[in-house]
Amino acid sequence: xxxxxxxxxxxxxxxxxxxxxxxxxxxxxxxxxxxxxxxxxxxxxxxxxxxxxxxxxxxxxxxxxxxxxxxxxxxxxxxxxxxxxxxxxxxxxxxxxxxxxxxxxxxxxxxxxxxxxxxxxxxxxxxxxxxxxxxxxxxxxxxxxxxxxxxxxxxxxx
Numbered sequence: 001x002x003x004x005x006x007x008x009x010x011x012x013x014x015x016x017x018x019x020x021x022x023x024x025x026x027x028x029x030x031x032x033x034x035x036x037x038x039x040x041x042x043x044x045x046x047x048x049x050x051x052x053x054x055x056x057x058x059x060x061x062x063x064x065x066x067x068x069x070x071x072x073x074x075x076x077x078x079x080x081x082x083x084x085x086x087x088x089x090x091x092x093x094x095x096x097x098x099x100x101x102x103x104x105x106x107x108x109x110x111x112x113x114x115x116x117x118x119x120x121x122x123x124x125x126x127x128x129x130x131x132x133x134x135x136x137x138x139x140x141x142x143x144x145x146x147x148x149x150x151x152x153x154x155x156x157x158x
Contacts, residue, residue, distance in 0.1 A: 043087055050090045055103050062105040076109030079129035085147040086111045086127040092154035123157060 047056040068077045095101065101115040110128035117123055118138055126133040132145040132153060145153060 046087065046090055050093070050095060050101075051103060052100050055101065058103050058105075059111070062103075062111070066105055070105075071107065075105075075107050078105060078111070079109040081129050081147060082110040082127040085132060085150045086113070089113075089125070089127070089132075089150040089154050092151050092158075094158050117157075125153070 044056065047059055051059070062078050063083070066075065066077060069075060070077075095115070099115050099117070101113050104112040104114070106112055106126060106128065108128055110126050112124060112126045114122060114124045121137040122135070123137070124133075124135040127147070127150075131147055132150060134141055134143050134145060134153065136142075136157070
């Protein structure tokens, strides 16, 4: 019995077709993955719980991608002091089910948190490096608090 030969021929391959190109032969860059800070997982969960996925994503971007000079070139990076007061506030505040605050990075490196209460009346809180600016239409309040007063502020808006 004779084995039938295929009627086509396979192309001949060069030895070089299976070698890594010179462009891919380089030293890998150091990893940009960083170890998380102690308590960072709890903070991430807090952001998700209080601000939802969109709010979590915005704060994540503000922390990791907005450096000194963002925007028109004069925007400041997020202040660690403002961020700390912001998290202290979030730990203690209780938003109703229908409230999902919006969060913004300010030019001065602070975080502004906004939502509406009682018939679309705005509340705006700006956690800046030097204090917390409060605007609450419902009570006609406009004031500046110390960063250490974030817990009292949370109790007052609950």
